[in-house]
Amino acid sequence: MKFRKHKLDNGLEIVAECNDQAYSTAIGFFVRAGSRDETPEEAGLSHFLEHMTFKGTESRTADDVNRQFDEIGAHSNACTSEESTIFYAHLLPEHQTLTVEILGDILRPSLRAEDFETEKQVILEEISMYEDGPPFGADERVRAIHYGDHPLANSVLGTVDSIEAMTIDRMRDYHTRRYAPSNVVLAAGGRVDFDRLVETVDRVCGEWDAKEAPRLLETPRTTDQRIEIELMPRASQEYVMLLADAPDASASSRYAAQMAGVVLGDESGSRLFWEIVDKGRAEHASLGRYEFDDAGLFMTYLCCEPKKTSGNLKRLAKIFRKAALKGITDRELELSKSKLRSRIVMAGEQPQGRMFAVGGDWLQRHEYLSIRDELNILDAIEQEQVDGVLQQYPLTSGTILAIGPLESLDWPF
Amino acid sequence: MTDTIRSHQYPNGLTLAAESMDWLESASVAFYVPAGCVYDPADRGGLASFTCEMALRGAGPYSSREFIETLEMLGAEHHELVGKSHVLFGASTIADNLHDVIAVLAEVVRRPHLPKRELEASRLGAIQELRAVEDEPSQKLMLELRRCHYPWAWGRPSIGDEPSAINTTLDDIKKFHTANYRPNGMIVGVAGRFDWDRLVEDIGSHLGDWQPKDEPTVEPGPRGPQRLHLDMESAQTQIGIGYASVPVRHPDYLPAWAGMAVLSDGASARLFTEVREKRGLCYSIGAGYHSLLDQAAVFCHAGTTADRAQETLDVTLEELDKLKHGVNPDELDRLKARVKSALVMQQESSSGRASSIARDWVHLGRIRSLEEIQTLVDGLTLERLNGYLADNPPQDFTIAAMGPQELETSE
Numbered sequence: 001m002k003f004r005k006h007k008l009d010n011g012l013e014i015v016a017e018c019n020d021q022a023y024s025t026a027i028g029f030f031v032r033a034g035s036r037d038e039t040p041e042e043a044g045l046s047h048f049l050e051h052m053t054f055k056g057t058e059s060r061t062a063d064d065v066n067r068q069f070d071e072i073g074a075h076s077n078a079c080t081s082e083e084s085t086i087f088y089a090h091l092l093p094e095h096q097t098l099t100v101e102i103l104g105d106i107l108r109p110s111l112r113a114e115d116f117e118t119e120k121q122v123i124l125e126e127i128s129m130y131e132d133g134p135p136f137g138a139d140e141r142v143r144a145i146h147y148g149d150h151p152l153a154n155s156v157l158g159t160v161d162s163i164e165a166m167t168i169d170r171m172r173d174y175h176t177r178r179y180a181p182s183n184v185v186l187a188a189g190g191r192v193d194f195d196r197l198v199e200t201v202d203r204v205c206g207e208w209d210a211k212e213a214p215r216l217l218e219t220p221r222t223t224d225q226r227i228e229i230e231l232m233p234r235a236s237q238e239y240v241m242l243l244a245d246a247p248d249a250s251a252s253s254r255y256a257a258q259m260a261g262v263v264l265g266d267e268s269g270s271r272l273f274w275e276i277v278d279k280g281r282a283e284h285a286s287l288g289r290y291e292f293d294d295a296g297l298f299m300t301y302l303c304c305e306p307k308k309t310s311g312n313l314k315r316l317a318k319i320f321r322k323a324a325l326k327g328i329t330d331r332e333l334e335l336s337k338s339k340l341r342s343r344i345v346m347a348g349e350q351p352q353g354r355m356f357a358v359g360g361d362w363l364q365r366h367e368y369l370s371i372r373d374e375l376n377i378l379d380a381i382e383q384e385q386v387d388g389v390l391q392q393y394p395l396t397s398g399t400i401l402a403i404g405p406l407e408s409l410d411w412p413f
Numbered sequence: 414m415t416d417t418i419r420s421h422q423y424p425n426g427l428t429l430a431a432e433s434m435d436w437l438e439s440a441s442v443a444f445y446v447p448a449g450c451v452y453d454p455a456d457r458g459g460l461a462s463f464t465c466e467m468a469l470r471g472a473g474p475y476s477s478r479e480f481i482e483t484l485e486m487l488g489a490e491h492h493e494l495v496g497k498s499h500v501l502f503g504a505s506t507i508a509d510n511l512h513d514v515i516a517v518l519a520e521v522v523r524r525p526h527l528p529k530r531e532l533e534a535s536r537l538g539a540i541q542e543l544r545a546v547e548d549e550p551s552q553k554l555m556l557e558l559r560r561c562h563y564p565w566a567w568g569r570p571s572i573g574d575e576p577s578a579i580n581t582t583l584d585d586i587k588k589f590h591t592a593n594y595r596p597n598g599m600i601v602g603v604a605g606r607f608d609w610d611r612l613v614e615d616i617g618s619h620l621g622d623w624q625p626k627d628e629p630t631v632e633p634g635p636r637g638p639q640r641l642h643l644d645m646e647s648a649q650t651q652i653g654i655g656y657a658s659v660p661v662r663h664p665d666y667l668p669a670w671a672g673m674a675v676l677s678d679g680a681s682a683r684l685f686t687e688v689r690e691k692r693g694l695c696y697s698i699g700a701g702y703h704s705l706l707d708q709a710a711v712f713c714h715a716g717t718t719a720d721r722a723q724e725t726l727d728v729t730l731e732e733l734d735k736l737k738h739g740v741n742p743d744e745l746d747r748l749k750a751r752v753k754s755a756l757v758m759q760q761e762s763s764s765g766r767a768s769s770i771a772r773d774w775v776h777l778g779r780i781r782s783l784e785e786i787q788t789l790v791d792g793l794t795l796e797r798l799n800g801y802l803a804d805n806p807p808q809d810f811t812i813a814a815m816g817p818q819e820l821e822t823s824e
Binding site: 021022023024054062063065066067069070071072073074075076089091092118119120121122123124125126128129131132133134172225234235236237268269274277278280281282283284303305334335336339340341342343345346348349351352 | 746
């Protein structure tokens with residue numbers, strides 16, 4: 001395994017973890033453009049643009065893009081979040097150059113008006129799909145409540161109104177503003193011919209105009225002890241999301257926070273698992289974690305029978321309070337470490353997993369961590385650090401949104 | 414068979430099938446026990462799932478908590494899946510821990526405690542799961558589609574139904590385990606880095622002296638209705654379409670599968686192109702091939718807002734109908750390219766490979782190497798594929814939909 005990096009004159013960065021033993025290659029363009037970079041009129045635009053990117057360029061029709069990926073057997077896709085849009089492909093090493101040519105090309109899409117109207121319908125369908133099934137779009141709404149007027153409150157999908165009102169000119173402006181080369185990182189994993197990669201990227205993307213495209217950062221003032229209920233009479237279960245602050249993407253305590261999340265809320269073997277799921281009190285109860293440039297989140301997710309919701313929230317309160325007060329045990333730390341160690345090693349076998357890790361780390365922190373580095377960091381985590389996070393970031397303080405048949409619910413903490 | 418693929422038959426009917434992947438740090442195991450949901454008694458839908466869940470709540474020397482903690486200590490991620498004919502107990506771990514993980518899972522399938530004190534928690538969990546599925550529109554619709562398409566035992570969902578979950582007794586579970594968890598018909602698939610001789614010996618020491626049992630019978634029954642509409646006050650209408658195909662062991666399996674793949678596999682596949690890309694009717698559209706031992710089907714799914722549902726159904730059926738005219742050479746070439754890269758990528762994951770080895774054995778009684786599959790696919794000619802599609806066009810559709818308005822379908 002060898003880490004290589006290069007910066008084009010226009011600011012676009014290329015990072016790769018090259019593994020000559022790998023059978024395949026993964027390549028992704030990571031663009032620092034997400035819902036937090038949108039104005040209110042632009043709500044949902046980053047994600048809409050992600051779709052439009054596959055609709056063709058000056059030299060390729062939409063059919064060409066799809067067909068060419070399939071001709072080389074590359075599995076391509078894209079995803080959009082609050083802070084980034086990622087265009088990626090998993091491919092055989094011999095198709096590295098053509099894949100980079102296609103991906104690079106589509107990042108300068110034609111954005112044709114006719115395609116825009118057709119794809120608008122697809123986006124509206126996607127919004128409807130998320131509104132129809134758990135958690136019925138409530139994951140975006142609870143984040144909006146939690147972050148108030150901070151841009152992290154912005155919805156990734158946008159709303160039916162914002163998408164219907166969207167214009168192609170607005171999308172072109174946004175593209176020009178956010179897809180500047182200084183906002184783009186190309187990451188690769190698996191078997192990579194790095195010198196040729198640099199040559200191809202330079203040829204395809206080197207002419208892009210250099211431009212500053214900064215992101216405004218500010219620590220959000222999040223809500224505290226707020227609970228909201230949305231009535232959804234046709235739901236069988238009650239779905240509860242609880243957001244609490246966590247270390248941000250640059251905080252050194254983020255590893256201890258990860259450990260805290262595993263001990264308390266991993267899907268198997270955690271305190272939430274034993275106290276709630278194993279006892280049949282809920283279909284699902286887990287604690288996840290998200291990192292942003294200037295904020296972090298713990299998200300507890302609960303799905304249970306409506307009449308069991310109140311009891312389960314009391315249990316959560318008890319588990320979280322005890323964790324803040326007494327911390328975690330030696331045994332829990334040991335078990336979680338062995339669990340995470342194995343996950344890191346197994347994820348490391350997959351080029352796509354490494355590409356996402358390397359690209360994500362570089363986009364957020366300008367940092368490269370090998371699998372060995374990750375294991376060393378994991379091994380060094382001490383109980384006091386985890387306990388410290390649980391005290392500093394109380395899980396009993398934050399925002400709750402419940403959606404389902406329940407009409408009322410009290411603040412449980 | 415290449416020298417990296419091996420199998421071993423134990424006298425009691427148990428099969429070990431394994432592929433050595435020395436370049437990996439991990440190893441995975443898949444226990445396929447012939448105790449799937451087709452063996453659920455008529456009034457005990459979900460019993461196979463209930464039994465599988467209870468088996469995880471303590472076995473051999475391990476209590477429920479010790480079972481989970483032992484696997485965590487070994488860095489093993491475990492997963493279970495209740496299928497029609499078999500139930501899967503699978504785990505992936507760092508290669509050095511494989512034998513310890515196998516020892517734990519062998520206890521789970523052979524000597525579960527099925528403890529009375531855990532019964533009510535397990536029952537509550539089963540009921541919660543049933544209710545959660547009610548809230549998942551696409552999942553619920555596809556379960557209904559299978560129920561409509563296949564004969565009774567093969568169409569029933571493995572999660573069962575609420576009355577059964579309420580009425581199931583510990584005695585039902587113990588009887589189910591005694592009758593169905595058996596070495597004959599069971600397959601242990603292993604992939605990753607391991608020592609073959611030790612593996613044969615290990616599996617033999619855990620399960621070799623387990624006595625074979627009679628194969629249980631499946632209760633016959635009729636299939637469901639060919640047209641189904643379920644009312645739902647949702648924004649989208651869920652549409653499911655099923656048609657008969659041939660099972661994995663059938664000589665025409667490859668062209669049958671390839672026909673489905675031209676519809677749904679890849680960014681340039683027909684359904685995605687015609688329904689989503691050209692018309693913007695859907696976000697999610699696709700088809701999948703599903704094989705039982707002696708029968709198989711292709712199931713298509715689309716989700717779209719109610720006022721566009723009829724058009725989505727019509728366009729999708731049109732595309733299915735067009736398949737009888739055959740595919741063009743480019744489509745077949747693209748399909749081959751995708752299969753090639755997918756097969757290469759399989760070499761980078763032990764967990765996917767362990768399951769596919771065991772499934773191969775269930776369907777074919779042998780394992781196909783990735784090279785063999787590649788050769789087979791490369792050898793598929795346009796004449797063969799189009800000949801098959803002309804003789805066996807998708808037809809006689811089962812159609813299920815769920816949404817605010819009923820759709821029009823011809824019989």
